[in-house]
Amino acid sequence: MIIFHKHHIxxxxxxxxxxxxxxxxxxxxxxAFLHKQLYEDYGRWQDNTAYKSLAGIISIQEAIQETKRMANLGNKHRQGKPKSDEEVEKIRKALTGKKRSKESIDKQKKILTGRKQTSEHIENKRISNLGKKRKIVECPHCGKTGGINAMHIWHFDKCSMITGKKHELKHMIGNKHAKRKK
Incomplete structure (x- = not known):
């Protein structure tokens, strides 16, 4: 029985x-012959991989690995190449005012969740933050001042002066930052 394939001209x-x-x-x-001819005429790696796979020179698994490897090589042509001021400005204009969708944000969170940072990366972040002034804010209700991140956890809309509640550390028990129990 002869097996036929559909070949794109x-x-x-x-x-x-x-x-x-x-x-x-x-x-x-x-x-296989047609892909070999296409490779010889135009030099496209995809045709060479197709020819070798169809001719039995490499296995399907090897063809898949070669395709992934060659496709990734194509992504590296811009790696490390600085963009011109014109390119940067064009990208900035295109993205200015665009709000990312919730799906887009959730997708990025999912990718980054659980990712471990190397000690080298942590050290590089530490070095880059050296000498940077941290924004200090004051709670309009109680007058306390502190770093913006911590202040938003305990103050502003959640300030005990307006809620009448004392903040408890129950939710932090077992957390490495909670040193004492109340």
Whole structure:
């Protein structure tokens, strides 16, 4: 029994479509030969990988690994290359005023949750924060001052002067920052 493949005359990786006029039916050997010809004519790595896989030179698993490796090489062409002022300004204008969707924020949180920072990364963050002034704010209700992050936990809308509640550390028991129990 002869096995037929659908071959894109102009491959999809080169901008070809799934239009019937762009697809021909060929056997496996002809399919491998056509990809070899495309590779020799245009030098695209995708055609070389397809040829080697169809001809049995490499396994499907090796073809998948080679495809991933070659695709990742393409992402590194801009790595470390500084953007021009014009590029930066164009990006800034495009993003200014755009609010990220909740889905986008949740997706990024999910990716970053549980990620461990290396000691080198922690040290680099520590060094970058050296000498930076931390914003000090004052609670309008009780007059206490402190760092903005901690103050928003205990003061402003949650200040005991307006809520009438004393803040308890029950929720912090077992937390490495809670030194004493009340």
């Amino acid at each position: 102009i491959p999809r990786h080169a901008g070809g479509t799934d239009d019937p006029s762009n697809i021909i039916k060929v056997n496996v050997a002809m399919h």
